[in-house]
Amino acid sequence: GSRLLFEGYGVSRRMRPLQAGLLGCDTLLVLDEAHLVPPFAALLRSIAEDASLRGGTPDCLVPGLRLMTLSATGREVSDTALFGLEVEEAKEELVKHRLRAVKRLCVTEAVPRKDLPGRLAKHAKALAGSAEKPARVIVFCDRRTDAQQVVEHLDVQASGLAIHLLVGERRGHERARAIAKLEKEGFLAGAPRPDRPAVLVATAAGEVGADLDADQMVGDVVAFERMVQRLGRVNRRGGKDRSAQVVLIPVAPEARPDSEEATREARAAKALELLQHLPPDSDTFDVSPGALDALQRDATLAGLRAEATTPAPLRPALTRALIEAWSLTGLAEHTGRPEIAPWLRGWVEEAPETRLFWRRFVPWRVGERPVPHEVAEFFEQAPPAPVEIIEAPVWRMVEVLKTRARTFLGSEEAAEMPAALVLTQALELERALTLGDLARLDPKYDLAKLAGRLVAIASSLGGLTDEGLLDGTPDPRSATMGIGCTADAPEGMEGVPLRFTAGSPEAADPPEEGWVEAHAWPLKLDAEGAPERMLRVWTPERAKADPALARRAQTLADHAAAVEKEVAAIAERLDLPEPYRGMLRLAARLHDAGKAAERWQEAFSAPKGGRPYAKTAARRVHQRLLGHYRHEFGSLAEATRDPSLSVLPVDLRDLALHLIAAHHGRARPVIETDGAPMMPSRAEELAREVALRFARLQHRWGPWGLAWWEALLRLADAAASAEQETA
Numbered sequence: 235g236s237r238l239l240f241e242g243y244g245v246s247r248r249m250r251p252l253q254a255g256l257l258g259c260d261t262l263l264v265l266d267e268a269h270l271v272p273p274f275a276a277l278l279r280s281i282a283e284d285a286s287l288r289g290g291t292p293d294c295l296v297p298g299l300r301l302m303t304l305s306a307t308g309r310e311v312s313d314t315a316l317f318g319l320e321v322e323e324a325k326e327e328l329v330k331h332r333l334r335a336v337k338r339l340c341v342t343e344a345v346p347r348k349d350l351p352g353r354l355a356k357h358a359k360a361l362a363g364s365a366e367k368p369a370r371v372i373v374f375c376d377r378r379t380d381a382q383q384v385v386e387h388l389d390v391q392a393s394g395l396a397i398h399l400l401v402g403e404r405r406g407h408e409r410a411r412a413i414a415k416l417e418k419e420g421f422l423a424g425a426p427r428p429d430r431p432a433v434l435v436a437t438a439a440g441e442v443g444a445d446l447d448a449d450q451m452v453g454d455v456v457a458f459e460r461m462v463q464r465l466g467r468v469n470r471r472g473g474k475d476r477s478a479q480v481v482l483i484p485v486a487p488e489a490r491p492d493s494e495e496a497t498r499e500a501r502a503a504k505a506l507e508l509l510q511h512l513p514p515d516s517d518t519f520d521v522s523p524g525a526l527d528a529l530q531r532d533a534t535l536a537g538l539r540a541e542a543t544t545p546a547p548l549r550p551a552l553t554r555a556l557i558e559a560w561s562l563t564g565l566a567e568h569t570g571r572p573e574i575a576p577w578l579r580g581w582v583e584e585a586p587e588t589r590l591f592w593r594r595f596v597p598w599r600v601g602e603r604p605v606p607h608e609v610a611e612f613f614e615q616a617p618p619a620p621v622e623i624i625e626a627p628v629w630r631m632v633e634v635l636k637t638r639a640r641t642f643l644g645s646e647e648a649a650e651m652p653a654a655l656v657l658t659q660a661l662e663l664e665r666a667l668t669l670g671d672l673a674r675l676d677p678k679y680d681l682a683k684l685a686g687r688l689v690a691i692a693s694s695l696g697g698l699t700d701e702g703l704l705d706g707t708p709d710p711r712s713a714t715m716g717i718g719c720t721a722d723a724p725e726g727m728e729g730v731p732l733r734f735t736a737g738s739p740e741a742a743d744p745p746e747e748g749w750v751e752a753h754a755w756p757l758k759l760d761a762e763g764a765p766e767r768m769l770r771v772w773t774p775e776r777a778k779a780d781p782a783l784a785r786r787a788q789t790l791a792d793h794a795a796a797v798e799k800e801v802a803a804i805a806e807r808l809d810l811p812e813p814y815r816g817m818l819r820l821a822a823r824l825h826d827a828g829k830a831a832e833r834w835q836e837a838f839s840a841p842k843g844g845r846p847y848a849k850t851a852a853r854r855v856h857q858r859l860l861g862h863y864r865h866e867f868g869s870l871a872e873a874t875r876d877p878s879l880s881v882l883p884v885d886l887r888d889l890a891l892h893l894i895a896a897h898h899g900r901a902r903p904v905i906e907t908d909g910a911p912m913m914p915s916r917a918e919e920l921a922r923e924v925a926l927r928f929a930r931l932q933h934r935w936g937p938w939g940l941a942w943w944e945a946l947l948r949l950a951d952a953a954a955s956a957e958q959e960t961a
Contacts, residue, residue, distance in 0.1 A: 235274055235578040236659070238281070240560040240937070243659045244589075244623075244688060246614045247563045248899030252948055254561070255941030258288075260297035267442050268303035269459050272546035273580035275303050280552050281938075287554055289936025295810060296939040306462045333524035335472030337465060337480055339509065340518045344484040351380050354452050355387035357481045361450040362395055362431035370420050370428060372446060373435045374453030374464050378402070384435045396432035401703070402439040403630070406621040407727060408702025413444050423447035423470050440467065447471065451480045457498075458505040458542035465521050472522075480521060482506070494583065504542035511535060547580030561937040564902040566662065575686060585627035586685030590704075591618040592693040595734050595769050597755055598652040598666060606663045608755065613661040615753035616771045618688065621729035626704055628684045632675045637706030638697045639672035649673075653695055657688040669695075733772040739765045744772055786851055787841055788958055790829055793848035796958065798822040801950035808946075813886060820878060821890040821947055825897050828868020831911060833859060849958065863909030870895045870905075871912060871920060885934065888927050892940075893947045895924050903928040 236243045237253040245253060257263075258281065268275045281287055282301040323329060345353050354373050363369045375381040378401050388397050396419055400412060413422075420428040423445045440446055441463040447470035455461070469478035484506060489495035512519040512529055529535065559571040597612040598604040635654070642648055649670030656665035664687065667675075672695075691697070699705045733745045736757055744750065749772040758767035788796075801822045805815040828834070830846035837860035839852035873879055873894050879887055895901035903925040907917035932940050 235277065236574060239557070239574050239577065240563055241574045241659065244617060244661065246617070247660050250563045251561070251899055251902055251941040252945050255938060255945040258299055258938030259942040262300045262302065264302045264304065266304045269305040270442065271579065273549035274578050276549060277552060277577055287552060287557060288938060289554060289933065294935065294939060295814065296935060296942050306466065331472035333522065335469045335522050336477040337469050337521045338478070338515065338518040339480045339482065339512070339521045341482045341484065341506065344486040347485050347488055350454060350483060350485055351383035352387050353483050354454070355384045357452045357483070358384070358433045359388065359395065361452065361479060361481070362433055365394065365430055368428055368431040369449040371433045371450045371452065372421070372440065372448035372467055373433060374440065374451070375435065375437055376454050376456050378437050381435045381437050388433060394430065396428070396430055398432070398434045400434060400436040400440045402437060403624060403626045403704060405624040405698065405702035407729070410621065416444070416446070421446055421448060450478055453482060455482055455484050455502040455506050457501050457544045458508055458539065459544060461505055461509065462526060465526065501542060501544065504538060508535065508538050508542045547582045549580040550576050552577060557937045558932060561932065561941070562902060564900055564904045566660070573686065585629060586681050587625055588628050588631055588684050588687050588689055589623050589625050590631060590689045590691055591622040592691045592698060594693045595736070596652065596655055596690050596692055598655060599758065600652060604655060604663060604666045609655060609663040610661060612753060612755055613657065616732050617661055619730040621727060624698070624702065624704065628681050629677045630704060631684065631689070632677050632680060634697045634704045634706035635672045635691070635695070636675050638695050639669045641708065642669055643673055653692055655690040656684065657690060659686070659688065661688065731773055735770050735772065736767060739768050742770065749774055787847050788849035789844055790826060790846040790848040793954065794823050794826060796954035797825065797951050800953045801947060804946055804950055813883070817882060817886040817890050818946060820882070821893040822950060824873045824876060824879070825869055825894050825947060825951065826865065827872035828865035831863065831865070831868050833861065833863055833909070834865055849955070861909040862906060864900070864906050866895055866898055866900060867905055867907060867910055867920070870924070871910070888931055889943060892927050892931050893944060896944045897947050897951060901928060
């Protein structure tokens with residue numbers, strides 16, 4: 235969702251229009267578990283159906299966006315818009331197995347909250363069986379503390395029982411390992427059955443996502459839409475020889491009548507009342523998918539269903555002005571560009587969250603303050619991957635990091651040691667925290683400053699267990715705190731295409747064959763301010779940070795011809811009219827003309843013979859020689875003088891010039907003019923034309939439409955480069 239709105243979380247500003255253009259045009263979006271995020275479903279529906287949001291003229295050639303929502307509850311869509319199984323399909327054996335999967339629900343007496351974990355553990359142990367007749371049992375808890383206490387009870391009571399915990403607030407790396415482990419234990423649908431009894435204790439993290447399939451289930455009572463999800467995680471596929479028992483343990487109401495907790499308790503009570511309208515059998519109820527489907531369709535229970543279901547949160551309206559403001563990705567600051575969270579999730583009463591990741595190397599030299607542009611450049615080339623990130627409430631993060639920081643404080647010098655960098659979602663520096671700063675964090679004042687941010691933490695601080703959970707107790711250091719965490723070894727983490735090495739400025743050998751330097755940052759400066767020790771970020775050739783660094787050199791003419799060929803093929807597959815095909819071919823031919831500048835050729839170590847080159851085999855870019863020169867601006871200047879461009883109709887000429895200026899994600903609406911080989915007045919005039927051209931084209935094509943046109947040239951450029959690499 236954030237990427238569709240030009241505000242991609244953890245995505246650099248240069249890449250945001252590419253992702254928005256690809257997601258917003260010529261796309262079928264299938265939103266699974268749509269009932270969990272009604273505001274997001276409404277947002278997507280507006281973008282797909284409201285022509286005024288997309289903009290563009292009636293003859294617009296850009297393909298639109300289509301939406302399909304999938305839901306186990308269907309609370310957001312009228313019956314007339316639903317489609318499901320036909321009568322004949324319901325007669326198929328496989329379908330009957332699923333719809334009639336035997337699941338018998340029994341409800342115990344209500345217990346005080348303090349007794350819930352022990353009672354859940356007791357029933358789980360009984361249902362798990364023995365080594366002779368083992369079963370997989372899933373225990374659902376609404377609260378994380380309850381889940382942890384259930385595990386503690388089982389550890390004491392049940393020797394020989396395999397026990398697993400699945401909760402949120404876990405780093406992606408460990409979560410993936412946990413899911414793989416659960417598959418081996420037989421907890422995923424279709425996995426072999428275990429040869430020993432096993433219990434999985436899960437919070438809401440187990441209700442969606444993983445294809446969990448247990449033999450038996452125990453749980454507390456939550457809102458109806460969540461109960462439906464939970465019941466789908468037991469005897470998931472049905473079958474003649476499978477029968478599941480489901481035990482629900484209600485919690486006796488204890489909250490103050492006017493509190494939010496009392497509202498949740500009342501909703502859970504209504505959900506339990508609704509479930510008791512299912513077909514009875516002695517002292518149990520049928521909770522098979524077929525029975526639940528009939529319950530949801532029963533018109534006489536509509537009022538009770540509404541009371542048992544969590545109401546959709548309020549959400550703000552989406553307007554064209556907002557989308558256009560978000561699409562100005564070239565502007566770091568914009569007073570009319572609000573945070574997008576309410577449009578994705580609605581106005582929800584939840585604890586503010588933040589996202590954390592650990593690195594041995596963060597771009598902050600000891601004894602100095604971090605330099606904002608250095609931090610932005612570093613994380614643009616070494617962004618956090620999903621497997622590195624853990625999401626957690628801000629108060630929890632503050633609690634853990636404060637505790638960890640205080641274990642290291644013992645001197646004034648230690649208090650000034652770099653500890654964490656607070657980044658915006660665009661990976662730009664917002665705040666730097668020393669150990670002393672962390673120790674003094676106050677949730678009362680720091681919540682707003684940390685909410686919705688990315689926090690890069692020095693791995694030496696710790697705070698993460700081997701299970702990927704936040705923990706402030708002594709020595710909670712995961713065996714894999716993050717990439718580059720072992721001295722200067724080029725250690726990596728699966729799913730993160732990066733390696734770090736640290737050494738002298740002359741030590742520039744890659745950690746492995748086939749890796750190229752993506753970025754170099756002075757880790758330590760001498761007394762004169764010259765680099766004494768360099769940190770180098772390496773990436774595999776298939777994911778190079780700078781596309782101008784290649785396995786072999788390629789002349790500018792050859793590269794332009796290759797991109798022109800690729801964009802022509804794309805235009806043909808899209809069946810674009812010939813004038814637009816010609817415009818794309820011409821933009822491809824001119825897009826890298828600015829690389830012919832001598833300073834660019836020298837900075838990229840282009841061979842002396844055969845210049846100009848568009849690709850070189852250099853391992854790194856000599857930034858000192860390049861300065862702040864952007865070849866896109868140079869290409870734009872060259873294109874304005876090209877006679878073949880001047881004969882295009884005005885609207886196509888505008889589009890071609892914009893694609894040339896924007897083919898690396900800039901010119902939305904501003905473009906850098908530093909280092910341009912022309913008079914400053916002429917550079918300013920060209921930059922002003924870039925901004926005005928962007929405004930005209932966005933009005934003509936709409937925010938996603940213009941981004942889509944940009945994507946065609948950018949992807950043709952990438953495809954041509956990839957083909958050259960494998961040739």
